[in-house]
Amino acid sequence: MKKKKNKKIKGDVIDVRKGEESWLYSKIVKDHFFNPRNVLLDERNYQYDGKGIAGNPLCGDMMALWIKVDPKTQKTKDCKWRTYGCASAIAATSMLSVMVTEKGGMPLKKALNLKAQQIIERLGGLPELKFHCSVLGLSALKEAINDYLKKQGKAKF
């Protein structure tokens, strides 16, 4: 009789292992954190057109990002990255790399004008304290594009 009562109490507690809890961030952030897309594990054999680094290890976030550009279309045809940072920083860079490479790539001009809000929306939202994570990825992307343009002898956008 007593045991039965205890069981009932147990069932009232939210079981985090059954996924009944809300995770720290959105489902999309969780997915990109645990399954990051387009990570570049070793850049030594990667022929990139532009490279950008943003952030600082002292602040707890740092991103390195590499791009390949299609010379004809002036679209980003590939985007690889590595991130030091929290789950939302990792997920935000991952999402950014998806956004600039999906649908045949993104025109450079459009990529340079990407807004942090667009990444946040695609991630299904971020806590306000984590907004800067998505901004950092953008800085790295802009630096990579400008690196490419510089190499091409073109002026910065």
Add this chain to the structure above:
Amino acid sequence: MTGVKYRLKLVIDKTMRQVYLDYAATTYIDPRVLQKMRSYLTTAFGNASSLYSLGRQAKTAIEKARQDVAKILGASSREIIFTGSGTESANLAISGIAKAYKDKGNHIIVSKIEHKAVLESAKKLEKDGFRVTYLNVDSQGIIKLNELKKALDRKTILVSIMYANNEIGTIQPISKIAEIISNFREQSAKRKEQGVRNSRSAIGDLPVLHTDACQAAGVLTLKVNKLGVDLLTLNGSKIYGPKAVGCLYVNKNYKIEPLIVGGSQEMGLRAGTENQALIVGFSEALKLADRLRDKESQRLRNLRNYFIKKILKLVPHCQLNGQPQKRLPNNINLSFNGIEGESLVLKLDQYGISSSTGSACTSTDLTPSHVLLALGVSEDLAHGSLRLTLGRKTTKRDLDYVLKILPKVVENLRKISAIQL
């Protein structure tokens, strides 16, 4: 879709364990403690201030609990004030003493690695015109006694140094600190007798020494005479007792201003209807922790040393934060280069391991652990810190599981990190 996939993976993975390693954050309630609490939640629910038997029953339980706690501290019952948490006790100690002795002085000394409950109380007093000295610690987290000696002056009314640190487990030499303070008081008293100008106006009984012993309970001695402290903070949630209950020991020779006013509960020092279930739970938990102290400490110390030795060998670019020996037997605090603590904690959680970090990403002000920074740990290593705290249910098998998972998780995070080691 991937979320579902991931969940399935966890279910299929038979080697998956649930390993709780955040006992310094909070503990479960020991069933023996819960058993003692039960009747006070349901049948013996009376208001301890009521005159009829149901009320007297509650009152008796509370007073018995007070005696039991006092006994463990080597104090008298009337020196024990039950509060709503460790934080409340620390707030009461700092603000209560400052307000009660503000005519004697306006200087307070705390260490830089105090719990926020103490630090924020001190900061609040700073705004009210008090002067606060924040004592430095050495690279292992021990306060510098010479600095304390120099900081004491005739306006000092309170010194608050934590007994054992919650993040790095470092144990402070409280008796030595008490000795320094007692010497200072004697000198003040002598100066007073000799009529030296500018000496303290009090009779050499200040400053008061408070220690936050929340993490020390169940591990170190709590005898206030042996320690030489005048105030001592404890709480229930770290000692396998209930949350939202704590106590403050206040030496009977000192007065203190209450934080919460209203009824005359707790000798007028903490108004509000007493929660006899929590109070009884707290005292039972403290008694149990005291009884198990030696055996459990030794067991945990062995486990801790085993883990630290192994992990430092297994993972390159990894360091132990804090003092290797003078630390709580259950505390492990590591820093890993090249990775950030929040991702580490979340990845470990996915393997069933509960841990915590001093990374900024878990704080609301985006600065990493003030404790690690005070030790001189660089900011990036503070961001990459991981605290594992062991407890009564931790076994060697649990730690072996973590020793299997943690190096893998660290390696994976380093692979995708922008910082290449």
